[in-house]
Amino acid sequence: MIPLMHDFEGETVLVVGGGAVGARKARRFAAEATVVVLSPAFADRDFGDARLVRAAPTPDGVADWIERLDPALVVAATDDSALNEAAASAARDRGALVNRADDHGKQDVGHVVVPATVRDDPVTLAVATGGNAPALSKHLRERFEDEFEHAGAMADLVGDLREDLRDRGVSPGDRRAAVRSVVSSREVWKALDSGRSKAEQVATDVIGDLPGDQL
Ligand SMILES: C[C@@]1(CC(=O)O)c2cc3[nH]c(cc4nc(cc5[nH]c(cc(n2)[C@H]1CCC(=O)O)[C@@](C)(CC(=O)O)[C@@H]5CCC(=O)O)C(CC(=O)O)=C4CCC(=O)O)c(CCC(=O)O)c3CC(=O)O
Numbered sequence: 001m002i003p004l005m006h007d008f009e010g011e012t013v014l015v016v017g018g019g020a021v022g023a024r025k026a027r028r029f030a031a032e033a034t035v036v037v038l039s040p041a042f043a044d045r046d047f048g049d050a051r052l053v054r055a056a057p058t059p060d061g062v063a064d065w066i067e068r069l070d071p072a073l074v075v076a077a078t079d080d081s082a083l084n085e086a087a088a089s090a091a092r093d094r095g096a097l098v099n100r101a102d103d104h105g106k107q108d109v110g111h112v113v114v115p116a117t118v119r120d121d122p123v124t125l126a127v128a129t130g131g132n133a134p135a136l137s138k139h140l141r142e143r144f145e146d147e148f149e150h151a152g153a154m155a156d157l158v159g160d161l162r163e164d165l166r167d168r169g170v171s172p173g174d175r176r177a178a179v180r181s182v183v184s185s186r187e188v189w190k191a192l193d194s195g196r197s198k199a200e201q202v203a204t205d206v207i208g209d210l211p212g213d214q215l
């Protein structure tokens with residue numbers, strides 16, 4: 001499987017099933033999408049700012065909910081595999097993506113897997129194990145969390161730097177070399193401890209003079 005990024009801003013995600021797993025998926029997607037959780041009962045968990053709708057659709061009735069809510073993604077997370085299957089099939093019929101929480105086999109077209117994610121916006125790292133060992137995905141996510149200090153700030157710094165170098169007419173080859181030297185510089189990472197302007201100064205030193213500077 002090949003990971004791709006999907007923008008859920010402005011989209012609806014329907015989570016069917018309000019247990020611990022439904023809550024985890026709801027939390028995850030609520031960071032970006034409008035999330036509706038459909039379930040006869042809800043675990044005492046954090047569902048983010050998802051809307052909780054108390055209902056117990058039958059396998060025949062779940063399609064109506066999907067029709068009405070028109071989600072971009074349906075997460076099937078009940079403890080009833082017949083219902084999960086019906087939700088997945090109705091979602092497919094409507095062209096929505098499907099995530100089945102109770103399956104780890106070969107995924108059909110339109111089926112997606114939720115990876116463990118480390119995040120420091122705008123940087124994201126996703127870990128998956130081909131469904132073999134989700135606990136390992138979680139473990140690696142926890143380990144990488146430490147590595148992520150300042151990743152978001154570094155991405156912002158480099159993003160601005162790239163624009164600046166482009167504006168100054170620096171060639172693509174020199175830009176690439178400059179950006180690589182900054183992201184791999186221990187000094188720049190360390191300077192981010194002291195804030196953006198210090199890091200910018202150190203990054204400028206690391207890059208040194210570029211031909212574009214003479215323009
Ligand atoms: C295929 C997949 C489909 C999907 O859900 O997208 C799937 C399926 C299943 N998970 C199961 C169990 C567990 N899942 C977790 C945890 C996570 N599971 C997540 C993703 C995925 N799980 C997808 C594959 C990802 C990959 O490739 O690695 C994570 C990464 C993301 C998330 O869900 O947010 C999240 C960690 C988040 C984090 O902390 O960062 C734990 C650990 C725990 O709970 O502590 C356990 C208990 C230990 C165990 O059983 O291994 C079961 C058996 C259920 C049963 O036995 O009844 C199935 C069904 C099956 O295997 O058939």
Ligand SMILES: NC(=O)C1=CN([C@@H]2O[C@H](COP(=O)(O)OP(=O)(O)OC[C@H]3O[C@@H](n4cnc5c(N)ncnc54)[C@H](O)[C@@H]3O)[C@@H](O)[C@H]2O)C=CC1
Binds near residue numbers: 016018021102
């Ligand atoms: N993907 C993952 O990371 C994991 C997946 N699982 C799988 O996910 C399933 C759910 O796990 P948990 O949340 O721990 O189970 P759970 O039993 O705590 O929750 C199931 C939820 O489904 C709801 N439900 C039952 N019938 C329903 C219906 N007709 N319509 C809507 N909701 C309905 C229940 O009220 C309950 O809230 C498990 O059966 C297991 O197969 C389990 C652990 C991790």
